[in-house]
Amino acid sequence: MQTLVLSLLPLTVSWSQPQVFWASDPVGPDETVLVCGDGFGEAPEIELARVRGAELGVAWPNGAVEVEALQPSDQSVKFVVPPDWKLAPYVFRIAGPGGVSEPVALNRPTVYWVQGDAGSGASPGGWLRVFGRCLSLGPGAEVVLTPIEGGARPVRLPAKPATLWALTVELPQDLAPGEYRLTIVQRGGALGEGPRPVVIAPREAWSERVLNVRDLGAAGDGGMADGAVIREALEQVEAAGGGVVLLPRGRYRIDGTLRLPVNVVLRGESRELTSLFWPDTEEPHALIEGTHHFGLEDLTIHASNYTHCIAAEVGKPESGHTFLRRVRVRANLYRGHLDPKEVDARFRASLRLSTGGGDIVQFGGENVEVIDCDLYGSGRSISLLRARGSRITGNTLYHGRWGWYCFDGSDGLVFENNRLIGADLMSTGGSLNCYTSAASENVYYADNHLEKAHGWDREAMTTDAGYGAYFGTAAQVGADSLVLAEEPTWSNKPDWTGGGVFVLGGKGMGQVRRIAQYDGRTVTLDRPWDVRPNTNSPITITMYQGRYLFIDNDFEDVGIALQYYGTSVDHVAAGNRCTRGGGFYNSGRWYGHFQPSWYCQFLGNEILEGNCYRFGPNNATDAGVSYLGTWGLQAQGGTAPLALCSVHRRNRLHNNAELQFVGVNPEHPGLRDLVAEHNTVENAPRAGYIDSGCVGVLLRENTFRNVGQEIVTDQQIREAL
Structure with missing residues (x-):
């Protein structure tokens, strides 16, 4: 086993109540939670508790423990769930110089979207499928449909089948048409609500x-x-x-x-x-x-x-x-x-x-x-x-x-x-x-088999689309709006409504909002800021690609199995397998525009056979090993990280494959905050590569067997020349 910590660069301290923008889950015993937010200070204190009740109440639960803050900074921190705990819903809070954060739930159902036998809705006697994270921690998950109007009693339905990522319920024939609030009740009692009402209506005849x-x-x-x-x-x-x-x-x-x-x-x-x-x-x-x-x-x-x-x-x-x-x-x-x-x-x-x-x-x-x-x-x-x-x-x-x-x-x-x-x-x-x-959002890509991609870019599954509408700062920042400092380029899409507004650095880094309206330099957002950026915070406006679930797919004889080529937010890749292909990675990059990759998790994937020929993004590499990685490809004078908060956990790289984390620029790192733990790399020239453009990388409890070298850095490679 080996543990390696790369420290974060110092950042400006912000004395305000800690705010959490994102925390990684699902997470179990002896696994790390990666948190992005604001106001943590340089020495935050973190409390973690198990939640046994039906939902997180007003009172902080009993039995909380203090856990060590790893690699703390004002905008991110990591901590490990105690190894003797069981998998369950948890809750944590962070104390910083400006006070204590609101409690944040982990392993609580996070519903991305719902669809049914009638498309976005469902019909009496039909079915509903729910997609997201942590939907079921084991047997016993239920969906509760509560009528929004009329005062009728809620309907409780068993979810079969149910996984962490998806669950299905059959609807009663006598279910009354109308709008319903959807709630998931999982084992342990944690609740999660759907993002919008579910419409039940008779199918169009x-x-x-x-x-x-x-x-x-x-x-x-x-x-x-x-x-x-x-x-x-x-x-x-x-x-x-x-x-x-x-x-x-x-x-x-x-x-x-x-x-x-x-x-x-x-x-x-x-x-x-x-x-x-x-x-x-x-x-x-x-x-x-x-x-x-x-x-x-x-x-x-x-x-x-x-x-x-x-x-x-x-x-x-x-x-x-x-x-x-x-x-x-x-x-x-x-x-x-x-x-x-x-x-x-x-x-x-x-x-x-x-x-x-x-x-x-x-x-x-x-x-x-x-x-x-x-x-x-x-x-x-x-x-x-x-x-x-x-x-x-x-x-x-x-x-x-x-x-x-x-x-x-x-x-x-x-x-x-x-x-x-x-x-x-x-x-x-x-x-x-x-x-x-x-x-583009809310896609469940699961249990597919892809093989024999030998032409063009050879990318079996890639996200794509270059360019964007704006990069720069804001002249004015409102509670839920921006006035951009310079003219944007709205002309390269027929409609930018729903596009992404990303705070790449500075105050408010890590927040993404959607465009609700736009008119010249004025942009109205879909919801208010948690922490208002300032007029020095670099902002990119580009396409939004978010909440893709890649689950249990099999890739064979392809150039790249799965890549996020530019903008990617809150994606999960779990249980996928790759044979004779370029593996799995996410990348924030310059793609005719700054496009970030944030909050992406790779969990329990396998690379079975990693010897590759004419592979990689754009089919650009003659021969080499497959990889599991995160790239923050800093370019074009960028100063803010392009790959933020990635998790690589319990992946198995069997033959000629490696971990690969790239940030390019030591002065302005392109990759910030990454956890790689409980991974296994075996039968490879090296276990992993990390360049000096990465900060906040935590490697822990990884197993390397029959490898020529363990973790290699670009500095070591230069010194060996």
Whole structure:
């Protein structure tokens, strides 16, 4: 075992009541709590107690103990939970020069978001899923739904299944419609409330009227007449207000684009028995299009030259309510006897649609579902624009030439139990991003298997989107507003509402707020400051990417398994595995703009096989070992840390992998405050690397076996040259 402490640089003392902006959890016995805030002083005193009651009351609980403050500063501190305690809800408070902080709960349910069978809401007899941190510490978690109006009694529902990160409840058929306050009661009695009311309402009814295309004369034998019959059936169902167009077993030829009306479902007998096919054409076109409120289920699609396979109208208020269920797609631009010039021409034409070609699925908006599908195409597998209350589950997704997946501006997305496979030697990975949006948040990315990303950047899962709107200081700071000292650049997004305002340094460092309104230099925030920044505090305004949960995913033969490339707030990566890939890391960096990475935790991940070739961010490293790390890539004259408050705990790096913590600049460290504990590194040239641009790094209770060197610094490397 080994322990190493790198001390913090001295900071200006602020004599005010201590305020806590963030504290790391979940946390158990002999594990470190990392706290960011203000007013701690240089010698804070910390009390920690176990919470046994239903919730933290007004009185401070009995049995509190004083714990040692590690690496204290006015804006951060660390402490260790006593090793003889059990995992339970805890509470702590910090005494500084200006008084005592309010009690802060640990291991109490922190609800990020809720979604249900109706999208962002749910229906009587449906279900709700809750996502966040510390939702269940063991068996017995419950969800309590309390009507906001009417005075009806609360409804208590058992959560099954329930984990630290997610839980599900089934709703009674007789649950009254209305708005409910959601509360989680976990083992130990700790309570956590949802961020906004849950809406329970009857599901929007689509007509169940069925029109069988055979009744209109379709033969299903591949003849040219069937396309016209199917279009006639769609028109009749549309005129009747919606319904189902049924395609019994057979093969149905379609020429040109098939357009699905609102509230219409195209249903086959099964994907083994019903096939739609398009003949090859000189010019590509979309196969199936619709606006919103349409679906396909139980059929197979075959095509050659195409732009997008199944595309909805996106980016509009009414977008969404689209679904695919049990659909198979086999769409290949390059099928058959094409010569190299024809292959090249089709590939170049596909790149006019995106950097990864056309999409098999292009959806967006509220309540999108892609469930139990098998989607193989020539470019991108799936593109979602501003998905809300949406689910992509149980699918096999193949990426074609330069193909990837693209989730832009999500808020409430479950991406779960999918297999993503590179089907071309030039396939790549995909991203959660803000290419056209100001924010992306609340994504549950779990139990997926990703493999064979060999083209482009090779990044299996990256966050992405460069640039921002402002970097500088504020001329005036209000309780919940700013007047910027210089003109911002609002023109590079259609709407900056929801974007992030980050206090990178100085007074108030570590606070992030969202843009509620903006007008010229005046920015109104979503909530007041806990500690008001001053006019010298550096501020960056950029896209907000927050509260992603990456749980139990498996990555194989990729350049990077999981990276946060720039702005990233309050993400958790837990239980993920990487084989022959560049590992897991978060990075604050200059990406056309200062983009911070704050409050990210890596818990219980594994790197099984770390020998890598042509890997890393942007596929930039020829060969080397995989890594688990945090990078604060100081650049462009920056003076404030870009990576703040990271936790790496109980990760296992088995073969040719290392810990890697980088801050670049000793004078203006890019990385501040990090805990790495109870990690195991074995069978590697070195256990870890820390450069001199890092401050406040606490390494404790790590195990290194069969390593050439333990922790190596950049200074040691320079001295050895």
